[in-house]
Amino acid sequence: MRSTKVKSKSIEAFATELAEPATAFLAQLCEQKNYSQLTAKNYRRQLEKLLNFVESLSILRWSQVKTIHIRQLSAFHHRQGMSPKSIALLLSACRSFFNYLIVKELVQFNPAKGVKAPKAAKTLPKTVEIDQLSALLEGIDDGEDIGIRDKAIAELFYSSALRLAELVRLNVEDIDFNDATARIIGKGNKTRIVPIGKKALEAIREWLTIRSVWLAGYELNAVFVTQRKTRLSPRSIQKRMEYWGKMVGINGRIHPHKFRHSCATHLLESSSDLRAVQELLGHANLSTTQVYTHLDFQQLASVYDKAHPRAKK
Structure with a gap:
């Protein structure tokens, strides 16, 4: 990756080839899968992270995204201080999105498949005696x-x-x-x-x-x-x-x-x-x-x- 800086933009601000499939995916979550608005908003935040990162690599189409890029995405956010749990959530959203793109025949494989988040230290639930x-x-x-x-x-x-x-x-x-x-x-x-x-x-x-x-x-x-x-x-x-x-x-x-x-x-x-x-x-x-x-x-x-x-x- 040429730069460690990734600008933050909303989905609508990206090129049509990237933005339209992301918007359609989010719409499907609410309309067909009956996800709550809160869950849909969370997916939107994760996709915006993916979009901002992909654009920083000068990638113009989803078919150009490779597994190495998803690994770089995980490593980038890890360096930025994102928790392993949050990175796991980001990668999960990426996997779901690319599965959707496969169904829509926009990509041939899922580059996020098999990419794992950094291991998190196990935290135990806090209880009261x-x-x-x-x-x-x-x-x-x-x-x-x-x-x-x-x-x-x-x-x-x-x-x-x-x-x-x-x-x-x-x-x-x-x-x-x-x-x-x-x-x-x-x-x-x-x-x-x-x-x-x-x-x-x-x-x-x-x-x-x-x-x-x-x-x-x-x-x-x-x-x-x-x-x-x-x-x-x-x-x-x-x-x-x-x-x-x-x-x-x-x-x-x-x-x-x-x-x-x-x-x-x-x-x-x-x-x-x-x-x-x-x-x-x-x-x-x-x-x-x-x-x-x-x-x-x-x-x-x-x-x-x-x-x-x-x-x-």
């Missing part, structure tokens, strides 16, 4: 309406290991109080049924009574709402959980994903049933869930170092 989580759930002040709502949110997060977006999308008809389950729409619009614990069910029932007062004469399906009669936003939920973490005195920042990680970890510690935890979390691949086995092993190693007579220093 059981006693701290119990203190948080019991410490949320449910003497006021907003506290009753927030307690139901926190209990449901920890009970059913929901993602933030999944809890935001939850509607009243998705909860089955007879079966103590919830119908969840997860990533890729995949549906799964998750159990709801007794404490969470009690908190949700109490909240729904308040909710009916807040929404008097107003139709809204969302389980968690504001006093302004709108569905509670992701940012608002994040701020409320962070607020209660500080109020109760929890070490470190409390955010929704900590409830999810803690639920998965505590279940795995008690049951060792990795497949069941995978189903609960809605992971497509078991390998995604296996990160919790590493977390569990860390705890085992810590106990071993403290307790085993031949491990003590």
